[in-house]
Amino acid sequence: MSKIVMFDMDGTLLDLSFDDFIWNECLPERHAKIHQLPLSESKEKLYQFYQSHRHTLVWYSSTYWTKTVGVDVLKLQQEFQSKIQARSGCIELLQQLKEQGYICWLVTNADRASLRLKLDNIAIEHFFDVIISSEQVGYAKEDINFWQELQRLHPFNPDETIFIDDTATVLKTAEKFGIQHLFNISQPSSLKDIKQHQDLEFKTLDRLTELLSILNEIDRKDNDVKIA
Structure with missing residues (x-):
């Protein structure tokens, strides 16, 4: 059976600079303009909002932030979508994994609207057998319930699963769930x-x-164990 390689999206396959730009630069400026606030005050208000909801499901929700801060966050992302970029090696890696018979999943905290926007701009959707947004699951990846529900929806063996993510908190939860092969960015x-x-x-x-070379080494060790 082919191994499953799960990928996070933003900060792993796609350059996180787009999200940093939207949330740390564009949104404060637009928020300040709409609410007629000094930019410094807007940044402080948004920072407090961010910190109080970090690592929760709503932190990743365009709909929630639109209601909370009075700025259409999805429209803001669409306005600057030309800045969405794949990280170096993204397409090459996904192409080679498919050629080598790996099963690739995209497992992201991005809400469905943001996920759709990213996939419409970067042509990687066809590489994945499963694409999951935490909005569909009902829990953020930082919550152990996410992984339990994901396994119920799409059965997989944690012992033979590889997972790559740029957030340590997410990796810790995946480790707690039992995923063996974990990698940071x-x-x-x-x-x-x-x-x-x-x-x-x-x-x-x-x-x-x-x-690619790491996966080859994992496969070699697994084969050695089976032979022994």
Whole structure:
């Protein structure tokens, strides 16, 4: 049976610089303009909102933020969609995984509207056998219930699953659920510094295509175990 390779989307396959730009620059500016606030005050208000909802399902919801801050967040993303970019090696990696017979899943916290926008701009949808938004599942990936519900919807063996994500909190929950092969990303956003490996808790990919040799090594070890 082919192994399943699960990918996060933003910060893993796609450059997180788009999301940073939308949430940290565009939204504060638009919020300040609409509500006639100084930009500094707008940033402070939004920062408090972000912190109070971080790692929850609503944190990823365009609908929730539109209602909460009075700015159409999805429309804002659509306005700047030309800035959506794949991370280096993304297409190459997905292409080679499919050629080698791996089953690829896209497992994202992005809500369905944002997911659709990203997939309409970056042609990667055809590489995936399963595409899941946490909005469909009803829990964010940081919640163990997400993984339990995902397994109910799409059965998979955690022992033979590979999962790549740029968020340590998500990886910790996946580890708690029992997924064995976990990988972090050293530079989710091209506009931010590379995170040092010693500061990260999980095995880390500097380049996405490094995963290919790692998977070959995992397969070799698994075959050695079966032969023994």
